[in-house]
Structure formats: structure tokens, C-alpha cells
Amino acid sequence: MSVLNDIKLKAKELLEKGDVDVVIGYAKGTLNGKCTPYFVRNANDVENLVWENGCDINLANYLLKISDKAAVIAKGCDTRSIVNLVKENQLDRERVVIIGASCPSTESCQKCNHPDPVIADVFLQGETKVNNDDFSDLESFSKLPSEERRNYIYKEVSKCIRCYACRNVCPACYCKECFVEENLPAWIGKTTNTSDNMIFHLTRAIHVAGRCVGCGECVRACPMGVDLSILNRKIMKDVKELFNVESGLDLDTKLPLNDYKEDDPQYFLIGGEKCE
Amino acid sequence: MSKYIMFGEELLQWLQNLAKESKVLAPVKEEYGYTFAEWDKKSLPGDDYRNTLKPPKDLFFPQHETLLKYEKIKGENPLVEVPDIPEDKRVIFGIRPCDASSLVLLDNIFMGEDYVDPYYEARRSNTLIVSLVCRTRGKSCFCEDLFSTKGSDILIIKVDGNYLVEILTYRGEAAFKGIGSKEADEKIVKKADKLKRTQEEVLDKDIFEKLRTIYDNPIWKQLQEKCVNCGVCTFLCPTCHCFDITDDKRGKKVRSWDSCMFASFTKQASGHNPRPTGTERLRQRIMHKFYYFPEKYHDIACVGCGRCVEKCPVNLDIRQVIEKIRGCLDEKSLSAI
């Protein structure tokens, strides 16, 4: 409760002083267990803010949409997305006040390594449980026969209705025109055949490689329950193992896919050594 | 038309008979929700589902479908063919009344006075709609009438463990011909009527007059603030019917669902976009459902199935949108301030 109180006080102060035009946080949603993004412009409305299990939507996304001076109430993953957006020159760090707070989620992110904000202008610490994601689930998946793995992925992506909720909620997906919408050339068919869906999901996973912070928003947003995390987490695992990078932890290092080392592994080449 | 009362066993037998000459589709539980799939013919489809994950428009206007097939032949004129128009007879059993009524709304579009979509029409004319009334409303539902008969050929209400079968159309009657079921007696009919009368109050969706005055109202900007412009609400909406047509480069002209929530929907080749931001696009969706569509076809393009409420990734609840529109100041009052 005290974290929420502090959030309200800080939000109120920022609005009253005129430091920001809007505070982006969460309010109670209309369905059980779901909170909804909330834009506070009037200091009195801070009373509607909540900070509880269900506040899981990644709010970094909204900073790209808003041109006002904004404060955002951010947990670990939101701040990591903000870090990446600043690095990619999508967001001016000076324009945003980050009210950082420990993640209140108790359910949705079992595998989160960073519930606390990595950058913040104010940090409101709460109780969190730091997990250690060892990607063991991916390792057991890898041990399945290849056909079984392929069929699983086919089965999952074939549920996709191509509503692009996964893309639109993702702070890393900010392209003005996504490859699925380009038509000169048209890269991908507009059907929901498994083949078109495969191309969409594989490409999206690779396009956010090194920038995906594993917030899980795409998984929660998917109306059809497609297992998107398996692709994203596989890439997160590889980025960590091959390039020794966890995305969005600091403002100083380059994004892993914009960077290289002379001795980066080349196991993927013909005759290259296997990756373990 | 007639009303019958049936035991579960009788209903099962009737359905099994229908299945001999028609493909019977019923809600089947899959990993992540219910979907209309071919009925196994063994036991009466259960009634423990709220609704199917995808709306039934999928069965008439599939997410993607081939409109034309073509073949390019070097040195010759290309061949263009119309694919086989679906002819198989179908029964959709257990569709919810809200969804059944959505089909009537779609008919306005695909079976209009000037043009008829042959693929949609074929499926519509080959399909018998047998709807099953919900026992209660779900937490995201806001249909006006749980017992709505619109769009159904036959409506089934569960009363005291038996089934009250209301025949609503000639097609429904034909499907019931020769069944020696008991006509429902007055007692049962009264009991069903009583159920109907105990319906709780629901959201009043009539905001037509209000919408007439608030096109330029700042409320749209406020309403869309949390919207991420994905296509969940439109794709899962039983009445949304926008589509795209593309050539797949491999001999097919394909129609696929599209959404007014996408920036690309109205963006012209020149780069000009008449609805450039989320504000215009959300306004279009709401205005279309509750103002433009009623103006043209005299009916609201929302049946209250609640799928958009349930699945919106940011909990942008259309019921709240309607409430906020109802409560907002119209242009006259705004300018008076």
C-alpha cells in the first residue's frame, strides 16, 4: 500500500508543480484481475491510480505516442524498454520523468529476472521476488525430436489471426511501417495460412532480437493464446549466451545487434563449430 | 410458428438425423477456448461454454478465402476461374442468439440490393441456424436480449432440464418435419416467458442522436489514448466485415480480413491517409457501429457479445466508451462554456 501512496504523492506533486502534463499509470480495469492504462492530467485523479497484481501492460509503448511532457510509473520491464528506446533515439530521456517502482505482479511473470526498475528519477521500492530464469524449459524443448518441435511451433502459430496485437503492444515494435504492411515488394501473404503466419512470427522474433526485454506483453495481448514466448525467449537466451548481453539494463552499452566483436562466434557457418 | 418440448434424448436423435445429410457444426472445446467444429454425433453438444473464441462470421466470411484462381500462360491469354462455390449443407448448432443476430447484420453488406457476394450467399443459404439461449450473461456480455430470435431458424431454451424448441423460419420448420415431438404446452411456454421477463437491465446502446453531434469532440482523443490500434476488437467482432483483396503471386486472388484500426487500411499509394491517427480510427469504429451503420441499415452494428471487451489487450472496454460518450458534452454545450 505504501508504494501506491508514494506513487500518488509523487504523481500529484509533478502535476501540481507543472513539471509534467500527464502521468501514465494504471487504473482498475473492468474485468477481474486486469488493470488498464490510465492517463492522469488532473492532480485530483491520482486517487484512481492503482499499483497491484494485474498492472502488467508495458507502459513504455505510450511514451512514443504522447508528445506531452510525461511521467510514467514504471516497473523493471518498462524501464528496460525505455532504456532501449532512448538508445535507439526514439525517446528523449530528458522528456520523461520515470517514477520507478518494484513490480507488483505476483502471477504473470514467473520468469522475470529484473522486477525492479533499472533507471528511475524516483525509485519506490517494494517487495519483489527476483527469479533466476535459467531457460531450462527451452533446453528440454530442444531435446525433443526436431519434427515434434516443428509441429509444436506450426500448431502454435496456426492459431494466429494476424490481429497484430503482439506487435502493437510491443515497445520494441515502433516501425512507422511494418514489413507486413509494405507492398513494394509485399514480403508476406495476408492469409493466416501456417506459412504466412510462420514468416510473420519468425521475422517479428528476429526483428526484436536484442531489444526484447521479455516483458511478456505480447503473450498477454494475444487473443488466441499463441505461445509467443518460446520464440522470444529462445532469442533472449542466445543473445545472452552468444553476445553476453541482457537487453535494456544500462544506457551506455550498444544494443547487441548494432554491435559486433572481432571474435563473435561463427558456429553458423558451413563447417562452423556447433553452438552449445 | 410452432414450439416443441424435447427431452435431451429426442434432441440428440433429431440432430443425428440432420447429420446424415448435413455437416453439423457445434462449439467444441479446444486448448484455448471454444470453436465451431464438426460435431462428433455421439452426444448432445454441451452447454457449458460462454461463447466461441472466434465469432461465427468466420463460417460465412472466412478469415481468408480465394475469390478467383488464375493461371498465366506464356504467349497466351491468362486463364481466370471462379473457384467452386461451397455447396455442402450445414447446420450450426449451439450458436448464441447474439451471434445469430450478427448474421442478419452481415447480410446487409454481403447480400445487398446492388451486389451479392456469391461465396457468402452460398454459405448463408446452405446453413441452418439453431441457436441455444445462454443461461446468464457473462461478465463481459452486454446483449440486449438473451432470448433474441433474430437470425435463428430455430431457438432452443433449456427449461427444467428439457428443451423448448421454437421454430422461427420455414427453413427451421422444414428441418423439423416429421419429428413426432410434443408441442410445448402452455405451462412450459409460460415458464420460458417468465425466464425472459427476469432478464437483468443491460447497457443501453442507443447513442445515435448523441453521436450525430460529437464528431469533432475532444472526447475521441481521450478515448483512444490507451488504444494500441491492433485488430483484436475488429477481428473478433461478429459484425466487423472489412476486408482486403490481394494477389498471392501463385495463382490466387485472396480476400482476407482487414481492420479500420490499422493505419494501412486507408493509406493511399501517394502516402496520404484520410484517417492518419488512432483518434480518427477509433472514432471510425465507434461511429460506424453506432451511427453510420444504423443510418444506412437501421440497426446497430453491435450485438453485445463482449468478445472485444474480453480480449482487448489494454482493457479498452466498449461499454465504458458508450457510457463516456453518453456523458460527454456535445458541441453546443462545449461552445457554451
Next chain:
Amino acid sequence: MKNPYQPYEMKVEEIITESPEKDLKTFYLSFVTDQDADNFNYIPGQFAEISILGIGEAPFGIASAPCEKGMLSFSVKKVGSLTGALHELEKGDIVGVRGPLGNGWPINQLKGKDLVVIGGGFAFTTLRSLVKYIIEPKNRQDFGNVDIVYGNRNPGQILYKKELIEDWMNRDDINIYLTIDKPSEGWKYQVGFVPQVTEKVIKPSQNAIALVCGPPVMIKFTLPVLKKLGFTSDRIYTSLEMKMKCGIGMCGRCNIGSKYVCKDGPVFSMAELEKLPSEY
């Protein structure tokens, strides 16, 4: 009833490159069968969806007139994938044509009236169709005076140059005022933007009808001029450009208010447009 998605096959008979930049071409297409030619009955202002297999389909106003039997013409500016592919076509190639679609110019309302035809750039296509229709000997008596103002950035971009200068300019049953934005060597006609030229050459009128087609900025500045000349909104017509797919009022793409531009338009009076959201 014919499957509304099935196109007629048409053969490219001739291609005229209209502009020195080569980004504007007029295609003359003939029907492959006589039966198709008989079935395709249209009025000026209607449009058709032209398709190239494997690429796609896009709407274009019909530039030919109904009296030009057996053929259709379209002027196409190269902007996107389909128009790009159209520009690659050669004589003898086959394209698909679906139509006629939409409502054309309101011919019946125009009868007995003086007409002011105002066009800008490559949007002159369906206006050419209209004028061609009007000057047909059997139709000419149905209409009053016809004044045409047609503007372009420079002389190179004028559509149907040969016809306009060699035929229309020499007729005494219509007045045509060609204009370009800035003076150019050898140019003998009007100079200035369409709205200014309109103000200069068109006489005020209480019952004439104006038909306007051109880039949005031209329309924007021409409307006040027309108002000043006494044209009320119900006597000004224009044709809207919208992204369209199906052309038959189903796909929803060209929906503005309760209208579908493809089916309820593309021709609208300004009075009608004033009642619609300005989403075009």
C-alpha cells in the same frame, strides 16, 4: 448474376505517354469479346478496377466516353505497385477490368444547364469523358453552354493534348481555357492557378453547374471562387479519390460516414460532402 469479383479481359491496344517525365500514361484497351463490350455499359464519371494477375487491382476513372464503343481508356500515374506494373505493359498484353462501378456524373441533372468543367492535373480523366459525351452530336442539344478550365503545372503535363488543342480548342460549341502555373516559352494560353483563371473567365451564374476534379489544394481554393460566382453547394460536383478494393460497397475501405465512395460515389455534390466527415 455475374460474380462481382470476376473481371472482363481486355487487351492493350495503345499506350500514350502523356508527360515528359514518363510517369503518366494513357492506356487504350479493347474488349476481348464483343459480348463483353455489349455488357459494359457506363456513363461518364464511373470507374473500373484494373487488375494485373499476381500484382493486384486498383480503381481508375474511365477516361473514354460511352460513344467510343468497344474500347475503354484510362490515364494512370505511376505511384504504387499496381500502377508501376501497368506502366510496364506493352501493346497486346491482357489486363482484367471490373466495372463499371460507382455513380457517374449526374447527367440528368446537367441537362438543360450551362456547365463549368474545372480540372487540374491528371484528375481530368472522367471530365474528359463527360465533355466527350456532351459534344457528341446527338447529345449536344441537351446541354447549355460548356466552359472548361483545365490547369497544369507546365505544358508537358496536359492530358490528351492533341485532342484538346487540335479539336476542342477549335470548336465553337465549347470554350476551353488551358492554363499553366507559370509562364513558359511558346505558351499561348492562360497563365495562373485554376482558381484565379476560373475567377477571370467564368461568368457569375445562378443556375449553371460546376464539375470539379483535381488535387485537393486546387479544389480547396476553387470552391470559394465558385461560391463568389454564385454557385451553391448543390450545384458543385466533384469526384472523390479513395483507397478502394472491392468497388461494390463491401470491403469497407472507402467508407466515409454512412456512404461508400465506391458505390454511393465517387461523384458527390458539395452539398452532400458538407454533411459527411472530411475523411478523404
Next chain:
Amino acid sequence: MDRKIIAFLCNWCSYAGADLAGVSRFQYPANLRIVRVPCSGRVDPLFIFTALKNADGVLVAGCHPGDCHYTSGNLVARRKFALTKSLLEFIGIEDGRVQFDWISAAEGNRFAETATKVVEDVEKLEEWDRWGGEK
């Protein structure tokens, strides 16, 4: 078997290598359809995934590290390719289906060898379902 392989070759090294293979009459199978790209860095993994909708295999080749015409295009690409290859393997795509190599302008012979190897490898694989095809 007539299997189709799409080869994305960088303009400065690998494409020149293919050219040299041709000029030097080093034989390689005709199943290869070459797409010339300015740099291996231009190869968006999307190209690979999309190519596999219509082809049975993909070869991507660029300049050897250190030789990139744009200094580091292939070094940045190297990270992308590492992830792509690993992802493909993870989801059960056979090792031979998509292959990568560095081939210089002088390595006409190596180009022919690589091309032959990739075609032979793909021919040994089971028929490719083109991403599950049309559902």
C-alpha cells in the same frame, strides 16, 4: 530431384566469386537462383524466411570478416545470422536447409564447392513443407 535453392550473395565478394566460378568454368548445380545484395548486412532474416515459402533451401554468403566493402556490414550481419541459424535449428528446421558461408571474390572454386554442397545437402533432406503450407 529439382530442388530450388535461393542464394543471397553480397555484391562485392560472393557474387564476384560466383562470377569467377562461371568464368573459370567451375561446375555447380543449376538449382541455385542467385539474388545479388549490396552487402550480407542487407540480408534481413525475413528474406530467408520468405524465400523458404517458395524454395527448398537458402544459401547466404558475404565477404570474409575484415574484407567487408563497408568495413563492418558482415560483422553486424554475423550476429543476426548466428541468431537466425540457432532459431531455425530450435524450431526443428534441418541443419542443411539454410546455410551460411564467407566467400571472397577470388574464391571461384570455393563458391562452386559451397553451391554444390548446399544443393546436395538439400537434396538429401526430406521434402520441404514450405512452412506448413496452406492450412
